[in-house]
Amino acid sequence: MKVLFASSESFPFLKTGGLGDVAYALPKALRKLGIDARVIMPKYSDIAENFRYNTSHIKSFDVPVGWRNKYCGLEYYEYDGIPFYFIDNDYYFKRSGAYGYYDDGERFAYFSRAVLQAITYMGDFNPDIIHCNDWQTGMIPVLLKEHYRDYSNYNHIKTIFTIHNLRYQGVFDKKVLTELLCLNEGYFHEDALKFYDGVSYMKGGLLFADKISTVSTTYAEEIKTPYYGEHLHGIMQKRSDDLWGIVNGIDYDLMNPETDKNLFFNYNSETLYNKTKNKLELQKMLNLPVNENIPMIGLVSRLVSQKGLDLIGCIIEDLLQDGIQLVVLGTGDKEYEDMFKYFAWKYPNKLSANILFDNSLAQKIYAASDMFLMPSLFEPCGIGQLISLRYGSLPIVRETGGLKDTVHPFNPCTGDGNGFSFTNYNAHDMLYVIRKAEYYYYNEKGNWTNLVKRAMHENNSWDNSAKIYANLYNSVI
Template sequence: MKILFVASEAFPFIKTGGLGDVAYALPKALRKVGVDARVIIPKYSQIKDHFKDKMTKLWDFEVPVGEKNQYCGLWKLEHDGIPFYFIDNESYFNRENPYGEYDDGERFAYFSKAVLDSIVHFDEFVPDILHCNDWHTAMCIPMLQAFYQNQGIYQNMRTVFTIHNLRYQGVYGEEVLWQQLNLDSGYYSEDKLKFHDGISFMKGGIVYANAVSTVSPTYAEEIKNEYYGEGLHGLLQSKSSNLFGILNGLDTDINDPRTDMHMFVNYDENTLDNKAKNKEKLQEMLNLPVNRDIPMIGMVTRLVDQKGLDLIQAVIGEMLQEDIQFVVLGTGDRQYEDMFKFFAWKYPTKLSANIYFDASLAQKIYGASDMFLMPSQFEPCGIGQLIALRYGSIPIVRETGGLNDTVFSYNEFTGEGNGFSFANFNAHDMLYTIRRAIGCYWNKETWTKLVYSGMTGDYTWDKSAGEYIDMYNWVQTH
């Protein structure tokens, strides 16, 4: 089976979120079980030179974008046993950031078309399935049907579209259809790409794909409802028969406290004293009082409302009355950045607000913290809670999306569970759950069992890779 995984980012070349992890770890897991999975992404200027220097140029050609023809260079590099292809165009991808540019619609319309045109230039690799991810690559699917479906190697190609976050849809004006996608106005209808007064790239992927998947079973059900469906819940209900929810795994080779070079001291479930040393070193680094016994709550997140920051804003004063240390890392909306800066000034011995992003500090927080807070409004899958469990930091989460599928609330009567959770999007429910976790923390026997259970759980991609193969088989037979 041959799969081309089409994505806008992939670790270790470029990564802004969970998609970057998936675009590396899932193809790696599939290749382990004999699937010829390959990845194609843009050749961004931010990709490190030591990767660029090893790339081989396969071809260059022109790609029609509306009435213009744009240059495309196709490059290849094998990394960790995975063949990666790169689409090169300086005017589109030599930017300060991978996303958030004024012409993102045109950039990713070009990328989608360039991916399809590249396939004939691959070295004897013809994908059976084009697996597209999120809105940036969604338009590959309707364009495959519109322009390529009856041509040679494209004839039997099937498509899968994975939703990593339904909120970000790539919505643009109707004129993008002909100005950049070369599609006619027939596509501007409710049963095709029309979304309110524009078009939605995400909708195009959902409408035309042979199968649609998302990154947890709970999220696959949630998005059929109006609250989570972002205006596409009716369409997703109609796709129930070919909508799959497959939980993301964790790359446990990269996320391993025994070998992680970002740890102050490496450790495992049998050397938890070394975990406590990580806490002391982090306290020292962040100018918090050094005390291995105080419960430390970590949070590594984008500071946006999706992540439950409204709940924290409502009760942070009460939260910081508790005997805790709270370490936050991330950037985002100004109101939340300012909130954390203010409370870090007011409670300098209790809150360390690190309003930037640093991958090394992120890992140190997972390694040092006792608890990890994720009170998300919605969370398609979430990777933070999986890393936290692996590093022995007990998750405190809201029961939504992938958090609901991976974190099971501790039951003091049976001893079952690997974290703490609350159901309603309510600040005091969250605060009650944090206090419950702190209470358990002081019972050392209970806490050690919880940490051990978290660290020894199976979070690998193996099971999920099997479910993806089942979906690919389904797609080829339906």
């Protein structure tokens, strides 16, 4: 089976969020199952020079963008056994970052068409499936059916569309249909691409792909409801039989406390004293009181409302009266950045606010923390709680999306569970659960250590999920 994984980002080339991790780790896991999975993405100028200047050029060709033809260079690079293809065009991709430009509708219309054009030039690799991801590739299933179905090297190709976050939909002015996508105005109706007064690239993937997946079983059910469905819940209900919920994993080769070079000390479940040493070193680094007995709560996140930071804002004064340390890492909305900066100034011995993104520091926080806080309003899957489990930092989460699927509350009667959770989106429910975790940390060391070891022994790698994706692919061929 041959699968072309189309993504707007991928580790190690350019990553802004969880999609970048999935676009590397899932194809890697699929290849272990004997599936010829390859990745195609834009060749951004922010890709490190050691990658960007060492790709091999396969072919140059034109890509139709409305009435215009635009240059495309197809390039190739193999990393960690995974074949990567790159779509090269300086006009669209020689910019800082990946998203947030006024012409993103045109950039990813071009990318979607370029992916399809590139298939002709991939030699003996002719995919059975194009696996599309989020709105940036949502038009691929539409363009495949409209422009390529009559060609012999395309008419067998099936499409899978994965929703990583339904909130971000790629909605643009209706003129993109004719001016960018070479589609007629017949696509501007409710059963096609029309979304209020605009055109939704996300809706294209949802309606025209052969099957749909999303990144946890709970989120697959949630998005069928008005509260989580982002005005697309009707489509999710209509395509319910084609919708698969498959929880993400993490790459256990990369996320491994025994080998992680970012840590002060490597450790495993039998050498937890080295985990404690990581906490002591991070306390020194962040100018917090150095005390191995104080529970450290980590928060590594985009600082946006989706992540439940308004709940933290409601109770942070109360929380910082407790015998804890809170370590925050991330950037985002100014109100949350300022909130954490203010309380770090007010309580310098209790809170370290690191308003930046630093992958090395993130790994140090996962390793040093005793608990990891994710009180999300919604969370399609979540990666942070999976990493924290791997590193023995017990997650405290709200029961939504992938958090509900992967974090199971500790039951003191049976000893079962791998973390702590609360159901209602309520600040005081969250504070109650945090304090319950504090109680077990301080008063039941045996239970706490057993919980940490159980969390570290869990398998949240891609092994199981990759097999489910293989079943999904087989269901459409």
